[in-house]
Amino acid sequence: MSTGTTAVWGRVQQQDFRSRVRGALLGGAIGDALGAPVTGLSLEEVRALYGDEGLTGFAAADGGRRGAVTAVTQLTLFTVDGLIRAQVRRDTGAWHPPTDVHRAHLRWAATQSAWGPDERREDNGWLAGEEWLYARRAPTKECLAGFGDATMGTLAAPKNPSARDSAALTRSAPFGLLVGWEPQLVLQLAVECAAHTHGHATAQLAAGAFALLVHALARGETLDGSVQHALALLAGRPGGEQVCDALRQALGSVRQGIPGPALIEALGDTDSAEEVLAVGLYCALVGEDVQHGLRLAVNHSGPSAATGAVCGALLGALHGETALPPGWLAELEGRPTVLELADDFAMEMTQGPALHSPAAAAPGWLARYPRA
Template sequence: MERAAAEEYRARVRGCLLGGAIGDALGGPVEFDPLAKILGDHPDGVRTFVAGGPGWPPGTVTDDTQMTLFTAEGMIRAGVRNDLGLGFTLAAVHHAYDRWLDTQLLHGPSGERDGWLQNEPWLYARRAPGNTCLTALHESRANQQFGQQANNDSKGCGGVMRVAPIGLLPPGQANPRWTFDAAAEAAGFTHGHPTGKLASGALAVLIRYLVEGQDLSTAVEKTLALLGEYPGHEETSRAIVAAREAPPQAIEQLGGGWVAEEALAIGLYAALAHPGPDEMLDALALAVTHSGDSDSTGAICGNILGALHGETALPQALVQGVEGRDTICRLADDLIAEFSSDKHEHDSERIRLYPGS
């Protein structure tokens, strides 16, 4: 990858992960609040970090960002396995989620688990983690069945809000269908409903197209076309079309974001309403200012626009104030390093990683 393209790619990866964290931190304190109360406190929408209560200072992220980071770590682990000749498996992502489960059960690092991410003390804060995620991960831990799909019928947004890193592999190293299927499978580790999986696949492949340099409208069209090839896509397709066609000030009509397709629709709606690089704060404020799952919808919007515009378009005051910024940037750079085309330039086995690439 030539230098200019490499720098652009790095900016998109860091922008996606940082943007998601910023949206999450903006929305977390107002999650569960009705729109009237949010607007009463923030007439122009939530545009700055605010406290979420005792022990929840401004800029704090929630389980959405925590699980997104463990998704990235799991992808890196899967890549390392492949480098060692052990083959690429998304079970490594599932195992990363098991390490995240420790952060929700313990008061701090135990020193008994592998991986540097689980040694970050700030990740051990509980920020209303989803019961479906917790239950499904408890079950897979008890059964030691990493890589198996969850035995439930949930389509909650806990799958879609964490899969963005799967769409961040370098251009040319993962085809869209592989990206879609991998994200759907990763979401299925905790959420068994087809819509929960398909909405997750749609978000990851949308980000895949943006990382490749597509504009947002084209990326949405391509995402809808690929999504339409999957059985049971109708619910997710309708949600994306509704997001694209909704009139201004119609965010509440898209639902509350508690389920996967609604969270995707609200995050995408805000991104489409304010798609310019100088409109990032407007988009994020719109994404979190509604009566619903504001942290997840904010995270998804931030993932999308961060991948589209890169980290320099993010509101710098929020970049500086978001929890875990240095860790997020380090993890982004580690993902880039693991999957860089230069690293695999002479590796004839690389095609085993992404069939069809």
């Protein structure tokens, strides 16, 4: 697989890119954690619990902890880990990113059944050694089944052939952070990796569309411009009609009145991938700032953790980490891990040859991201 153009990085570009990587990963995690306590509740139930304005900040979720993330964030982090490992393994001539991402998600699957890290597995790398990740946080049955054995789903033979929910979509923001890749290749990689757990073309292309949006934003495009680019690349793809319709409906809803739950739920209130994408995108488009956008994204009768995660990743990639609410960042579960992984990703993408090329190797990098 060729990655197309190769980026040349100046200091200012590196700093901007790192800020957008941090923003996308932290923003997605904040949206996930914000929406987790109200996922599965109707808007009336949300208001009964939190008042007429609904949820305005972190509330107690898993085990009574505020700011706790779900499997959405766990899987996203392992997606990043897999992409770094793919770059490291490229030096060996073993260049197949879908395989490395799949192996990373198998490491996530181990966290859902093991008590803690297996220190005997030297090839696990550092992320699989983070003890806080060894917790079940509402993983979908599609992900548990898809990563339940070592067989990798492919476009020709996907796992869960009829799965159309949003679990492949919500872990796909990291593909968009491959800013040195051509958009067509970002789309292809996201779709291939969605097939690891989701066989429905709409779920796969929604994941690809989300990656394309993040990719354009990370390259400095506007949010509206990123949607237009995605629509152009999705046009004519089998199964892409529903995703394109969802993107257009999100754009059209911006002009239909004051943002609120009625407009959001008109875009969809199920966990189908295209509806989650539409809601997350709409809230990012109309949010006055990150905080406002995320509050819109979780206060409705749909899958709030998923829509919050999509909205947060888009706004974080658009504005960078400095736009994220400091109070929410301070309470976010796993924040040090997210930051460390984001910085490793930015380092790998901008300085990879200096870290692990045949002619040079940074001490410890291959221990963090083993080639095995």
